[in-house]
Amino acid sequence: MESSTLKQVVLCGAGALGATYAERFFALDPACIAIVAGGERRARIEREGLTVDGRTVHPRCLEPGGTAEPADLLLVGVKQHHLAQAIDDVRGYVGDRTIIVSLLNGISSEEILGRAFGAEKLLNAFVVGIDAVREDGVVRYSSIGRLVFGARSGDRTDPRVLAVRALLERAAIPYEIPEDIVHAQWWKFMLNVGGNQVSAVLRAPFGALATVPEVRELTRLAALEVMAVAPHEGVHLTETDLEAVFALIARLGPDGKTSMLQDVEAGRKTEVEIFAGTVVELGRRHGVPTPVNAMLGQMLAGLEGIARARRDIERMTSQKG
Numbered sequence: 492m493e494s495s496t497l498k499q500v501v502l503c504g505a506g507a508l509g510a511t512y513a514e515r516f517f518a519l520d521p522a523c524i525a526i527v528a529g530g531e532r533r534a535r536i537e538r539e540g541l542t543v544d545g546r547t548v549h550p551r552c553l554e555p556g557g558t559a560e561p562a563d564l565l566l567v568g569v570k571q572h573h574l575a576q577a578i579d580d581v582r583g584y585v586g587d588r589t590i591i592v593s594l595l596n597g598i599s600s601e602e603i604l605g606r607a608f609g610a611e612k613l614l615n616a617f618v619v620g621i622d623a624v625r626e627d628g629v630v631r632y633s634s635i636g637r638l639v640f641g642a643r644s645g646d647r648t649d650p651r652v653l654a655v656r657a658l659l660e661r662a663a664i665p666y667e668i669p670e671d672i673v674h675a676q677w678w679k680f681m682l683n684v685g686g687n688q689v690s691a692v693l694r695a696p697f698g699a700l701a702t703v704p705e706v707r708e709l710t711r712l713a714a715l716e717v718m719a720v721a722p723h724e725g726v727h728l729t730e731t732d733l734e735a736v737f738a739l740i741a742r743l744g745p746d747g748k749t750s751m752l753q754d755v756e757a758g759r760k761t762e763v764e765i766f767a768g769t770v771v772e773l774g775r776r777h778g779v780p781t782p783v784n785a786m787l788g789q790m791l792a793g794l795e796g797i798a799r800a801r802r803d804i805e806r807m808t809s810q811k812g
């Protein structure tokens with residue numbers, strides 16, 4: 492079957508990752524990208540546009556829950572705890588031929604989106620090697636990394652894979668189509684379970700994750716629990732995969748921070764449920780001990796609780812004053 496030309500990209504979640512890609516699609520053709528956003532979020536995007544590495548673009552916005560010509564490609568770039576809402580918001584932009592690509596970390600978003608829209612619409616994907624930081628709505632990165640994607644079946648000649656590849660080429664978005672996308676996603680999961688969680692708890696930038704022996708060891712111990720549960724889910728991660736995790740971290744800017752560390756520093760909710768939460772749940776299901784992730788999970792939940800308590804106190808103080 493011939494691959495088709497994808498013309499209309501709809502993005503839900505124009506944050507650090509989403510805005511980075513939206514800017515590239517806009518540079519390809521302003522008409523090819525639209526952002527699903529409502530209320531204050533839409534007003535902000537329409538007023539200020541999206542600024543990525545000093546370039547500001549003003550993509551068209553689409554109303555959440557609206558309907559229009561279905562997207563050729565739907566990109567989902569929200570955090571995990573906003574996924575359910577995003578699914579409701581984009582439903583009217585998904586048609587029979589829409590291809591869906593999730594940029595979310597973790598190993599569950601494709602299944603959730605597949606349940607909502609049909610598994611046949613999904614390509615599995617993740618982003619790696621990007622060190623994007625979003626502050627006051629402005630995104631900066633020193634490395635754009637690459638979008639790793641593929642068909643779950645492993646067929647690299649799947650027409651959907653070829654169509655997305657052609658679009659990414661045109662938009663100058665670096666990509667990789669691995670032999671086994673599921674194995675690759677688990678490798679990324681191991682990177683996030685170790686790197687993101689330990690960085691967030693210890694406030695460690697990439698340089699510290701790569702070089703401080705105690706930080707590396709804690710990262711390794713958390714990642715080894717992913718390696719231990721993986722075979723029970725049909726995935727085989729090796730020591731070589733773990734070495735590749737540290738090799739990737741060492742290539743990122745030493746002062747750069749994982750998305751989870753940025754969330755903790757900003758007092759935002761983290762994605763701990765899809766990292767420690769998933770590892771602990773899989774460990775329980777398969778009888779594999781996961782004490783490191785149980786502890787990291789508690790610590791991250793504690794950090795979220797502290798941030799919530801601080802916001803409550805600030806709110807009460809400002810009401811009194």
Ligand SMILES: NC(=O)C1=CN([C@@H]2O[C@H](COP(=O)(O)OP(=O)(O)OC[C@H]3O[C@@H](n4cnc5c(N)ncnc54)[C@H](OP(=O)(O)O)[C@@H]3O)[C@@H](O)[C@H]2O)C=CC1
Binds near residue numbers: 580
């Ligand atoms: N940042 C990074 O370097 C990397 C991130 N990832 C993963 O990518 C995913 C996205 O992360 P990241 O880009 O950092 O997250 P951000 O928090 O920067 O961006 C998420 C965006 O989604 C928007 N959003 C939330 N709900 C909706 C909705 N219903 N409709 C429209 N927009 C919505 C938010 O808007 P608002 O700001 O208004 O709330 C925000 O702009 C996560 O799973 C993360 O783990 C993966 C690799 C690297």
Ligand SMILES: CC(C)(CO)C(=O)C(=O)O
Binds near residue numbers: 620621636683686748
């Ligand atoms: C570790 C990193 C930066 C890899 O690109 C990532 O996935 C994240 O910060 O969430």
